[in-house]
Amino acid sequence: MGVDASLLNIGSPAFFDGPRDFLADTTDLVSGLELEIGPASYEDIEDIYLLESEIEGADGADFVSLTSRWRMFGAGFLTARHGGRLVGYIESCLWDRQLPYFETRPDFFASQHRLGAEKLYIIFLGVAVGCRRQGVASSLLAAISWVGRRHRACRLQAVSRGHIIPLYEAAGFLPVVAMPGFLPEPATDFMLMEHTLL
Ligand SMILES: CC(C)(COP(=O)(O)OP(=O)(O)OC[C@H]1O[C@@H](n2cnc3c(N)ncnc32)[C@H](O)[C@@H]1OP(=O)(O)O)[C@@H](O)C(=O)NCCC(=O)NCCS
Secondary structure, three states: OOOOHHHOOOOOOOOOOOOOOHHHHHOOOOOOOOOEEEEOOHHHHHHHHHHHHHHHHHHOOOHHHHHHHHHHOHHHEEEEEEOOEEEEEEEEEEEOOOOOOOOOOOOHHHHHOOOOOOEEEEEEEEEOHHHOOOOHHHHHHHHHHHHHHHOOOOEEEEEEEHHHHHHHHHOOOEEEEEOOOOOOOOOOOEEEEEEEOO
Protein backbone atom coordinates (compact mmCIF):
# COMPACT_ATOMS: atom_id res chain seq x y z
CA MET A 1 0.00 0.00 0.00
CA GLY A 2 1.33 3.44 -0.89
CA VAL A 3 1.99 6.20 1.61
CA ASP A 4 -0.72 8.84 1.93
CA ALA A 5 0.65 11.75 -0.11
CA SER A 6 -0.78 14.25 2.34
CA LEU A 7 1.66 12.91 4.92
CA LEU A 8 4.60 13.78 2.74
CA ASN A 9 4.63 17.47 3.50
CA ILE A 10 8.32 18.29 3.55
CA GLY A 11 7.52 21.94 3.76
CA SER A 12 9.02 23.28 0.61
CA PRO A 13 8.94 22.13 -2.96
CA ALA A 14 12.48 23.46 -3.22
CA PHE A 15 13.95 21.46 -0.38
CA PHE A 16 15.02 18.45 -2.37
CA ASP A 17 15.68 20.34 -5.58
CA GLY A 18 19.24 20.70 -6.68
CA PRO A 19 22.13 18.61 -5.40
CA ARG A 20 21.25 16.21 -2.58
CA ASP A 21 24.18 17.49 -0.53
CA PHE A 22 22.27 18.03 2.69
CA LEU A 23 23.61 15.03 4.60
CA ALA A 24 27.14 15.63 3.39
CA ASP A 25 26.90 19.21 4.58
CA THR A 26 25.47 18.41 7.95
CA THR A 27 27.03 15.16 9.07
CA ASP A 28 29.68 15.76 11.68
CA LEU A 29 29.37 19.52 11.34
CA VAL A 30 30.49 20.13 14.87
CA SER A 31 30.45 16.88 16.74
CA GLY A 32 33.08 14.31 17.45
CA LEU A 33 30.15 11.89 17.46
CA GLU A 34 29.33 10.49 14.05
CA LEU A 35 25.88 11.83 13.30
CA GLU A 36 23.38 11.46 10.53
CA ILE A 37 21.32 14.63 10.33
CA GLY A 38 18.40 15.02 7.97
CA PRO A 39 14.71 15.89 7.68
CA ALA A 40 12.44 13.80 9.90
CA SER A 41 10.21 11.28 8.21
CA TYR A 42 6.70 10.36 9.32
CA GLU A 43 8.14 7.12 10.69
CA ASP A 44 10.53 9.12 12.92
CA ILE A 45 7.73 10.81 14.85
CA GLU A 46 7.15 7.91 17.24
CA ASP A 47 10.84 7.97 18.28
CA ILE A 48 10.75 11.76 18.52
CA TYR A 49 7.67 11.56 20.73
CA LEU A 50 9.41 9.09 23.06
CA LEU A 51 12.53 11.29 23.26
CA GLU A 52 10.42 14.43 23.80
CA SER A 53 8.63 12.65 26.67
CA GLU A 54 11.98 11.63 28.20
CA ILE A 55 13.29 15.20 27.98
CA GLU A 56 10.23 17.28 28.84
CA GLY A 57 8.10 14.80 30.81
CA ALA A 58 4.42 15.68 31.02
CA ASP A 59 5.11 19.14 29.51
CA GLY A 60 6.36 17.62 26.26
CA ALA A 61 4.43 17.90 23.02
CA ASP A 62 2.11 14.97 22.37
CA PHE A 63 2.24 12.75 19.29
CA VAL A 64 -0.54 14.68 17.55
CA SER A 65 1.20 18.05 18.05
CA LEU A 66 4.53 16.66 16.82
CA THR A 67 2.83 15.20 13.76
CA SER A 68 1.10 18.47 12.96
CA ARG A 69 4.38 20.38 13.28
CA TRP A 70 6.05 17.90 10.95
CA ARG A 71 3.21 18.26 8.45
CA MET A 72 3.46 22.04 8.77
CA PHE A 73 7.18 22.25 7.87
CA GLY A 74 8.88 18.89 7.53
CA ALA A 75 11.98 20.42 5.94
CA GLY A 76 12.56 22.36 9.17
CA PHE A 77 12.12 19.32 11.42
CA LEU A 78 15.48 17.56 11.61
CA THR A 79 16.67 14.46 13.41
CA ALA A 80 20.18 13.48 14.49
CA ARG A 81 20.89 9.78 14.66
CA HIS A 82 23.97 7.94 15.86
CA GLY A 83 24.26 4.30 14.81
CA GLY A 84 20.59 4.41 13.85
CA ARG A 85 19.47 5.62 17.28
CA LEU A 86 17.67 8.96 17.60
CA VAL A 87 19.87 11.18 19.78
CA GLY A 88 18.41 14.62 19.07
CA TYR A 89 15.98 16.67 17.01
CA ILE A 90 15.09 20.25 16.19
CA GLU A 91 11.73 21.68 15.15
CA SER A 92 11.16 25.00 13.43
CA CYS A 93 8.73 27.16 11.48
CA LEU A 94 9.06 30.16 9.19
CA TRP A 95 7.29 33.30 10.28
CA ASP A 96 7.37 37.10 10.31
CA ARG A 97 6.58 37.48 13.99
CA GLN A 98 8.44 39.97 16.08
CA LEU A 99 8.97 38.38 19.49
CA PRO A 100 8.37 38.78 22.39
CA TYR A 101 4.92 37.63 21.44
CA PHE A 102 3.53 34.23 22.04
CA GLU A 103 0.33 32.29 22.36
CA THR A 104 0.13 28.93 24.07
CA ARG A 105 -2.70 27.52 21.91
CA PRO A 106 -1.61 24.23 20.28
CA ASP A 107 -2.04 25.46 16.70
CA PHE A 108 -0.04 28.65 17.27
CA PHE A 109 2.93 27.67 15.11
CA ALA A 110 0.78 26.32 12.29
CA SER A 111 -1.23 29.53 12.29
CA GLN A 112 1.93 31.61 11.92
CA HIS A 113 4.07 29.44 9.61
CA ARG A 114 4.51 30.82 6.10
CA LEU A 115 6.92 29.66 3.40
CA GLY A 116 8.80 32.75 2.26
CA ALA A 117 8.74 34.39 5.70
CA GLU A 118 11.96 36.05 6.76
CA LYS A 119 12.59 34.37 10.13
CA LEU A 120 13.15 30.75 11.00
CA TYR A 121 11.96 30.19 14.55
CA ILE A 122 13.28 27.20 16.51
CA ILE A 123 10.30 25.68 18.30
CA PHE A 124 12.30 23.07 20.22
CA LEU A 125 15.74 21.51 20.32
CA GLY A 126 16.37 18.39 22.38
CA VAL A 127 19.19 15.89 22.90
CA ALA A 128 19.02 12.53 24.71
CA VAL A 129 20.43 12.76 28.23
CA GLY A 130 23.25 10.26 27.66
CA CYS A 131 24.43 12.05 24.49
CA ARG A 132 24.78 15.61 25.75
CA ARG A 133 27.89 17.82 25.66
CA GLN A 134 29.17 16.06 22.55
CA GLY A 135 28.08 18.65 20.02
CA VAL A 136 24.74 17.12 18.95
CA ALA A 137 22.73 20.31 19.58
CA SER A 138 25.43 22.45 17.98
CA SER A 139 25.34 20.23 14.91
CA LEU A 140 21.55 20.53 14.73
CA LEU A 141 21.80 24.32 15.02
CA ALA A 142 24.35 24.38 12.20
CA ALA A 143 22.03 22.20 10.11
CA ILE A 144 18.95 24.34 10.79
CA SER A 145 20.84 27.47 9.80
CA TRP A 146 21.51 25.71 6.50
CA VAL A 147 17.74 25.11 6.19
CA GLY A 148 17.10 28.79 6.99
CA ARG A 149 19.51 29.92 4.29
CA ARG A 150 17.99 27.53 1.82
CA HIS A 151 14.58 29.06 2.54
CA ARG A 152 16.04 32.56 2.23
CA ALA A 153 15.33 33.43 5.86
CA CYS A 154 17.41 36.36 7.01
CA ARG A 155 17.29 35.49 10.70
CA LEU A 156 17.10 32.54 13.09
CA GLN A 157 15.20 32.97 16.35
CA ALA A 158 15.06 30.83 19.49
CA VAL A 159 13.89 31.36 23.04
CA SER A 160 16.57 29.95 25.32
CA ARG A 161 16.39 28.88 28.90
CA GLY A 162 18.86 31.13 30.71
CA HIS A 163 21.44 28.47 31.49
CA ILE A 164 21.64 27.34 27.85
CA ILE A 165 22.43 30.75 26.39
CA PRO A 166 26.10 29.71 25.84
CA LEU A 167 24.89 26.99 23.45
CA TYR A 168 23.19 29.56 21.22
CA GLU A 169 26.02 32.08 21.55
CA ALA A 170 28.49 29.42 20.40
CA ALA A 171 26.28 28.96 17.32
CA GLY A 172 26.36 32.68 16.51
CA PHE A 173 23.14 33.84 18.23
CA LEU A 174 23.00 37.03 20.29
CA PRO A 175 20.65 37.81 23.20
CA VAL A 176 17.85 40.22 22.18
CA VAL A 177 15.32 40.53 24.99
CA ALA A 178 14.35 38.69 28.17
CA MET A 179 11.03 36.83 27.95
CA PRO A 180 9.96 36.28 31.56
CA GLY A 181 7.24 33.68 31.98
CA PHE A 182 7.67 32.36 28.43
CA LEU A 183 6.99 28.87 29.79
CA PRO A 184 5.35 28.16 33.14
CA GLU A 185 8.61 26.97 34.73
CA PRO A 186 9.32 28.44 38.13
CA ALA A 187 12.78 29.98 38.62
CA THR A 188 13.68 29.78 34.94
CA ASP A 189 14.77 32.81 32.91
CA PHE A 190 14.10 32.93 29.18
CA MET A 191 15.91 34.98 26.56
CA LEU A 192 15.06 35.63 22.93
CA MET A 193 18.19 34.83 20.90
CA GLU A 194 18.66 35.80 17.26
CA HIS A 195 21.22 34.96 14.62
CA THR A 196 21.43 37.00 11.44
CA LEU A 197 22.00 34.88 8.35
CA LEU A 198 24.23 36.46 5.74
C1 LIG B 1 20.22 22.14 25.71
C2 LIG B 1 20.60 20.86 24.97
C3 LIG B 1 19.78 20.80 23.69
C4 LIG B 1 22.11 20.89 24.65
O1 LIG B 1 22.44 19.77 23.84
P1 LIG B 1 23.97 19.27 23.71
O2 LIG B 1 24.03 18.34 22.56
O3 LIG B 1 24.42 18.77 25.02
O4 LIG B 1 24.75 20.64 23.38
P2 LIG B 1 26.23 20.75 22.78
O5 LIG B 1 27.04 19.53 23.14
O6 LIG B 1 26.14 21.07 21.33
O7 LIG B 1 26.78 22.00 23.60
C5 LIG B 1 27.61 22.98 22.99
C6 LIG B 1 27.94 24.04 23.99
O8 LIG B 1 26.75 24.67 24.48
C7 LIG B 1 26.87 24.95 25.89
N1 LIG B 1 25.94 24.11 26.66
C8 LIG B 1 25.26 23.03 26.23
N2 LIG B 1 24.47 22.56 27.23
C9 LIG B 1 24.68 23.35 28.28
C10 LIG B 1 24.15 23.36 29.61
N3 LIG B 1 23.25 22.46 30.04
N4 LIG B 1 24.59 24.31 30.45
C11 LIG B 1 25.48 25.24 30.05
N5 LIG B 1 26.02 25.28 28.80
C12 LIG B 1 25.61 24.35 27.93
C13 LIG B 1 28.31 24.62 26.25
O9 LIG B 1 29.06 25.80 26.01
C14 LIG B 1 28.63 23.53 25.24
O10 LIG B 1 30.02 23.42 24.98
P3 LIG B 1 30.93 22.49 25.95
O11 LIG B 1 30.25 21.17 26.09
O12 LIG B 1 32.24 22.40 25.18
O13 LIG B 1 31.04 23.24 27.24
C15 LIG B 1 20.30 19.60 25.85
O14 LIG B 1 20.94 19.76 27.09
C16 LIG B 1 18.82 19.39 26.08
O15 LIG B 1 18.16 18.68 25.32
N6 LIG B 1 18.26 19.97 27.18
C17 LIG B 1 16.84 19.85 27.50
C18 LIG B 1 15.94 20.55 26.49
C19 LIG B 1 16.27 22.02 26.32
O16 LIG B 1 16.45 22.77 27.28
N7 LIG B 1 16.32 22.45 25.04
C20 LIG B 1 16.62 23.80 24.65
C21 LIG B 1 15.39 24.59 24.52
S1 LIG B 1 15.66 26.23 25.23
